[in-house]
Amino acid sequence: MLLIFxxxxxxxxxxxxxxxxxxxxxxxxxRVSGSTNSAPKVGSPGPGKGKTNSTSIRLAEMxxxxxxxxxxxxxxxxxxxQTRLEQAPAAATIVTADDIRRLGITTLPESLRLVPGMNVxxxxxxxxxxxxxGFNAQFANKLLILxxxxxxxxxxxxxVFWGIQDTILEDLDRVExxxxxxxxxxxxxxxxxxxxILTKSARDTQGLLVSASGGTEDQPSVSVRYGxxxxxxxxxxxxxxxxxxxxxRDGLVTSSGSDAQDDWHSIQGGVRFDWxxxxxDRVTLQGNYYNDFIxxxxxxxxxxxxxxxxxxxxQNHDYGGNVLARWTHExxxxxxxxxxxxxxxxxxxxxxxxxxxxxxxxxxxxxFPLGTRNDIIWGVQYHYSAAExxxxxxxxxxxxxxxxxxxxAFVQDEITVVPKRFTVTLxxxxxxxxxxxxxxxxxxxxxxxxxxxxxxxxxVSRAVRTPSRYETGARVNYSVFEVTPGDPSNxxxxxxxxxxxxxxxxxxxxxxxxxxEPTKRLSFDIAGFYNQYDDLLRFVPGPSFMQxxxxxFPQTMQNSGSAETFGAELSAQWKVTDAWRLVASYSWLHxxxxxxxxxxxxxxxxxxxxxxxxxxxxxxxxxxxxxYVDRQVAASGLGTxxxxxxxxxxxxxxxxxxxxxxxxxxxxxLLDDRHPEFPSLKSSVQTEIPRSIxxxxxxxx
Amino acid sequence: xxxxxxxxHVACGRSGRGMDCxxxxxxxxRVIRSGTAGRLAALLIFAVVLLAGKVPALAQDEAPMDYxxxxxxxxxxxKYVDWPATALPANNSPITVAIFGDDNVANEFEVMISEGxxxxxxxxxxxxxxxxEEIGKDCQILFIGASEQHRTSAILxxxxxxxxxxxxxxxxxxxxxxxxNLVRQGRKxxxxxxxxxxxxxxxxxxxxxxxxxxxVKGASN
Numbered sequence: 034m035l036l037i038f039x040x041x042x043x044x045x046x047x048x049x050x051x052x053x054x055x056x057x058x059x060x061x062x063x064r065v066s067g068s069t070n071s072a073p074k075v076g077s078p079g080p081g082k083g084k085t086n087s088t089s090i091r092l093a094e095m096x097x098x099x100x101x102x103x104x105x106x107x108x109x110x111x112x113x114x115q116t117r118l119e120q121a122p123a124a125a126t127i128v129t130a131d132d133i134r135r136l137g138i139t140t141l142p143e144s145l146r147l148v149p150g151m152n153v154x155x156x157x158x159x160x161x162x163x164x165x166x167g168f169n170a171q172f173a174n175k176l177l178i179l180x181x182x183x184x185x186x187x188x189x190x191x192x193v194f195w196g197i198q199d200t201i202l203e204d205l206d207r208v209e210x211x212x213x214x215x216x217x218x219x220x221x222x223x224x225x226x227x228x229x230i231l232t233k234s235a236r237d238t239q240g241l242l243v244s245a246s247g248g249t250e251d252q253p254s255v256s257v258r259y260g261x262x263x264x265x266x267x268x269x270x271x272x273x274x275x276x277x278x279x280x281x282r283d284g285l286v287t288s289s290g291s292d293a294q295d296d297w298h299s300i301q302g303g304v305r306f307d308w309x310x311x312x313x314d315r316v317t318l319q320g321n322y323y324n325d326f327i328x329x330x331x332x333x334x335x336x337x338x339x340x341x342x343x344x345x346x347x348q349n350h351d352y353g354g355n356v357l358a359r360w361t362h363e364x365x366x367x368x369x370x371x372x373x374x375x376x377x378x379x380x381x382x383x384x385x386x387x388x389x390x391x392x393x394x395x396x397x398x399x400x401f402p403l404g405t406r407n408d409i410i411w412g413v414q415y416h417y418s419a420a421e422x423x424x425x426x427x428x429x430x431x432x433x434x435x436x437x438x439x440x441x442a443f444v445q446d447e448i449t450v451v452p453k454r455f456t457v458t459l460x461x462x463x464x465x466x467x468x469x470x471x472x473x474x475x476x477x478x479x480x481x482x483x484x485x486x487x488x489x490x491x492x493v494s495r496a497v498r499t500p501s502r503y504e505t506g507a508r509v510n511y512s513v514f515e516v517t518p519g520d521p522s523n524x525x526x527x528x529x530x531x532x533x534x535x536x537x538x539x540x541x542x543x544x545x546x547x548x549x550e551p552t553k554r555l556s557f558d559i560a561g562f563y564n565q566y567d568d569l570l571r572f573v574p575g576p577s578f579m580q581x582x583x584x585x586f587p588q589t590m591q592n593s594g595s596a597e598t599f600g601a602e603l604s605a606q607w608k609v610t611d612a613w614r615l616v617a618s619y620s621w622l623h624x625x626x627x628x629x630x631x632x633x634x635x636x637x638x639x640x641x642x643x644x645x646x647x648x649x650x651x652x653x654x655x656x657x658x659x660x661y662v663d664r665q666v667a668a669s670g671l672g673t674x675x676x677x678x679x680x681x682x683x684x685x686x687x688x689x690x691x692x693x694x695x696x697x698x699x700x701x702x703l704l705d706d707r708h709p710e711f712p713s714l715k716s717s718v719q720t721e722i723p724r725s726i727x728x729x730x731x732x733x734x
Numbered sequence: 735x736x737x738x739x740x741x742x743h744v745a746c747g748r749s750g751r752g753m754d755c756x757x758x759x760x761x762x763x764r765v766i767r768s769g770t771a772g773r774l775a776a777l778l779i780f781a782v783v784l785l786a787g788k789v790p791a792l793a794q795d796e797a798p799m800d801y802x803x804x805x806x807x808x809x810x811x812x813k814y815v816d817w818p819a820t821a822l823p824a825n826n827s828p829i830t831v832a833i834f835g836d837d838n839v840a841n842e843f844e845v846m847i848s849e850g851x852x853x854x855x856x857x858x859x860x861x862x863x864x865x866x867e868e869i870g871k872d873c874q875i876l877f878i879g880a881s882e883q884h885r886t887s888a889i890l891x892x893x894x895x896x897x898x899x900x901x902x903x904x905x906x907x908x909x910x911x912x913x914x915n916l917v918r919q920g921r922k923x924x925x926x927x928x929x930x931x932x933x934x935x936x937x938x939x940x941x942x943x944x945x946x947x948x949x950v951k952g953a954s955n
Binding site: 088115 | 797798799800801802803805806807809810813814837841842845846847849851880881883903904905917918919920921922923924925942943946
């Protein structure tokens with residue numbers, strides 16, 4: 034039923050745009066399994082020679098026509114250079130566009146579920162709690178997330194408003210993830226990890242793409258993208274794409290199985306230009322605009338009896354846009370200069386008030402070799418952010434308008450001690466922000482390659498999390514109660530106060546990792562860590578005082594917590610046959626927090642996942658995933674809530690009837706009627722994730 | 735269910751199914767939430783996994799580093815270049831590839847020729863260059879890495895009149911008089927050729943190579 038329904042709407046759009054697109058060339062070939070992809074695959078198994086260095090042998094045997102088409106490893110944005118994950122001195126993972134396509138993932142945050150050790154808890158239709166290595170929360174504040182180099186970490190609360198972060202997932206290139214501190218290159222808040230979500234170059238998204246999907250939770254959604262090239266006497270190698278996307282997600286369900294009424298629909302559009310004027314220059318200009326209408330369950334505290342709280346279901350309207358320009362010039366393979374600037378504006382509504390923010394960021398970085406053994410990267414950044422928060426009784430901000438400026442610089446040297454065997458990477462970020470002043474975030478990373486296909490790495494790093502505006506200047510009237518039950522004239526008010534005098538949270542992290550590829554088909558990666566957190570922020574009760582006729586019981590933000598976490602993430606990849614690939618991971622986390630405050634929760638002890646990608650005859654693919662997340666206690670609107678352990682099973686069948694058409698149907702959370710993944714800080718309604726089915730058809734011309 | 739205008743317009747109105755399709759998705763939603771259908775579907779899908787036997791080949795991405803591709807080009811060039819008889823006097827004279835200023839390329843090249851590479855009877859051998867003075871006219875191919883690009887002009891001047899295929903990886907390599915430049919373009923390593931320089935070195939470059947080069951400077955014979 035879903036497929037028919039999908040096909041009919043696609044045909045309509047397809048027909049409509051075919052006329053507009055006739056006569057254009059399309060180079061965006063979908064990655065159909067088998068041999069339809071034109072780019073030569075150097076790693077594919079063939080007539081074997083040596084067990085090791087097979088890539089080298091294969092390359093050496095290629096003809097020149099194929100060599101010029103081989104795609105090399107791209108620059109890893111998180112390391113700011115071309116880095117092979119197997120040789121990275123950090124716990125790094127890449128979620129590929131292929132993973133996302135195969136598993137029928139329809140939102141950006143869900144793609145992070147594939148990262149070993151990442152705890153992804155869906156709170157409701159449009160909110161997710163996401164963190165690695167503990168401290169997960171609705172506004173998880175120790176994971177820095179960027180999209181195409183633009184930070185989406187929210188300075189007001191920490192965390193990310195996932196409800197306003199989207200793109201056409203078919204145009205996503207990859208999601209790069211580092212677990213553990215990334216502060217030396219990325220600065221404050223890259224404490225437990227850093228994520229960069231990257232979209233493809235316009236050069237790689239040529240032609241028309243129409244994708245339509247529908248299902249039980251993902252209501253009818255349509256994405257349309259057209260990419261072309263502008264050529265002429267003056268400008269050559271200028272590629273562009275324009276896209277538009279409409280989606281509608283049905284509300285999830287409550288714990289009793291009824292509709293949670295948190296529908297979310299969104300319209301988004303954008304454009305990206307990629308210009309390659311010469312061999313050595315790349316210019317990117319991109320812009321996005323979005324409008325989101327989100328129904329949200331919210332509890333707002335009031336002074337009126339009998340409940341002193343109103344539970345509302347409000348439609349919030351969020352909107353925003355951003356423009357980014359980046360220029361990279363390569364002096365040589367080892368030396369380059371990148372300049373980037375972006376502007377971002379958004380308005381986000383919640384709990385009867387809103388945040389309107391303008392951000393401007395300028396970033397420059399330069400890489401060069403010094404002698405034959407030093408690979409140096411250094412850079413400077415200026416970040417300006419201004420926000421306005423209209424007050425209501427529940428939430429007020431001091432001051433209601435505030436401007437923050439951040440200046441930072443970093444330098445890092447990768448020193449080759451023994452070529453091909455041993456490197457040491459030293460570096461530090463130096464930054465100045467307005468709330469905590471000057472911060473230094475150094476790290477030392479060692480990488481030892483004892484043998485081919487084996488690496489050992491170790492790192493010691495310092496990272497800080499700077500307080501959010503909420504922690505320095507907000508007042509939340511958290512709860513109202515009758516001091517003498519039944520007497521509404523004598524009210525007590527528990528209020529949470531931000532504190533402008535607090536310091537940054539600090540982490541010293543010790544990490545150790547090992548990777549081995551015992552055979553061409555099997556690889557293992559293990560990363561262990563010991564983290565020491567200090568000056569953790571939490572609300573501390575203070576002496577009560579009177580405000581009018583109300584007794585206020587204040588709790589004030591203080592640097593009065595500390596924690597130690599230990600953990601390990603183990604992952605394995607096994608290419609069982611040329612057509613069947615298994616990916617598995619297990620992560621273990623142990624947290625000792627002092628004191629046992631709601632702010633320091635969100636530390637599930639065990640997480641397991643197993644994914645299977647199987648290519649079947651007849652251009653079919655069968656893709657399955659199973660996730661296990663251990664029981665966890667997490668901060669909720671009422672203090673803490675316990676989320677029971679859950680197993681989630683996803684399965685999907687994808688069919689490529691032709692090179693340009695892909696039809697898929699997926700079942701998510703198949704073995705379970707519904708389960709909660711994470712509590713909300715804003716509502717007492719515990720939203721749960723139901724079983725769902727989604728079908729999608731994608732057509733490329 | 736949302737009463738959103740666009741949803742109905744896009745999903746139902748335009749597909750010509752009217753309220754019919756809204757009803758359908760409601761119905762399906764109910765069936766799936768009831769549990770039975772989902773369990774059956776899951777069982778079915780797992781059954782398919784177990785029964786799946788014969789499977790087509792799958793291409794796996796294992797993207798190489800750019801220095802690996804460059805080394806492969808160096809291994810490959812002898813197939814597409816003719817040296818004059820003076821450079822390769824005997825039928826089995828070795829083709830010496832000298833690599834200067836890029837250990838990664840040299841190490842990779844060494845691996846690639848470790849099991850022996852022979853082109854028309856000429857074995858390919860590697861000569862690692864660590865100092866500029868070691869560069870002589872006795873090599874058939876010379877690769878100058880980016881880290882030594884400031885010496886490119888001097889080296890090319892010294893090699894004038896020799897029958898050496900000079901290969902570089904820096905922006906102005908052709909302008910300085912080099913023969914082939916390896917340039918990264920996006921995620922690919924592409925070729926640029928200077929035919930005038932090739933002519934001066936008495937080298938004939940195959941049209942198969944010229945066809946795939948992005949830039950060909952100078953006139954062919």
